[in-house]
Amino acid sequence: MTFLSDALGPKVFELPIRVYIEDTDAGGIVFHAKYLHYMERARTEWVRSHGVELRAGLEDNVSYVVQRMNLHYAAPAKLDDQLLVTAEPIASSRVWMTFRQQVLRANDRQLMCDAEVRVACVALDTGKPRRLPENMKEILEKVI
Template sequence: MGHQHSIRVYYEDTDAGGIVYYANYLKFFERARTEWLRNLGTEQDELLEHSIGFVVKRVEMDNHAPARFNQLLCIQSEIVELKRASLVFKQTIISPSDTRLVSAIIKVACVNLSSMKPQAIPANILEEFKRVV
């Protein structure tokens, strides 16, 4: 079971030709993962209070077709691998006409922000992730 999040392309997201600048897709993916975590009952500011963060370790991204100014995009996310201190997301950005625009595999690690060392995903979050895998 995955998650879907909609996002509108704003002028600030595009280049001079009205096409989304490639690096902004990473921001869209991040927002979708944050909203999914929120939907599962966890706010990242609560994690920060305990010096816990999720950091991107690896990204593999393919651009299939351009997104354009003012489009309403759908970001589909699913967890394809779940470990004690990391997880891998498969994320896809879909156009209003159901065209696959961008796809990515993103590995995220849970870290202690004080030491920047890996740490186990908190048990309550891990259980929520297991429920949706």
């Protein structure tokens, strides 16, 4: 996991992932839904990299759910490819945060898939929207 410093904007988080057989169809091409798993992992690791413990959030009745997602599949990733999955927060409100995400082939940084993902904060017990925790709000204010 690394952060890339972007001179024109916020830091972009990158998570390396290798494509395993379980990620592919019979032709060795990554199944379209697996990209969602990769992006979820990158967002989760972005949160962890800022010192936020997800388990503690669950104990405080905080959960995060994908509210909206816009994806573009640009090229197929294949079995054994090494990928970089990015997570970059680009907007937030009192109850949600939006990430720009990309899946790139590591060796040449060719775009495989890109997405904009809005994640809402909800109360775990009711599923209703709630304000982002103060620590998450402070992190987002620093990076957006």
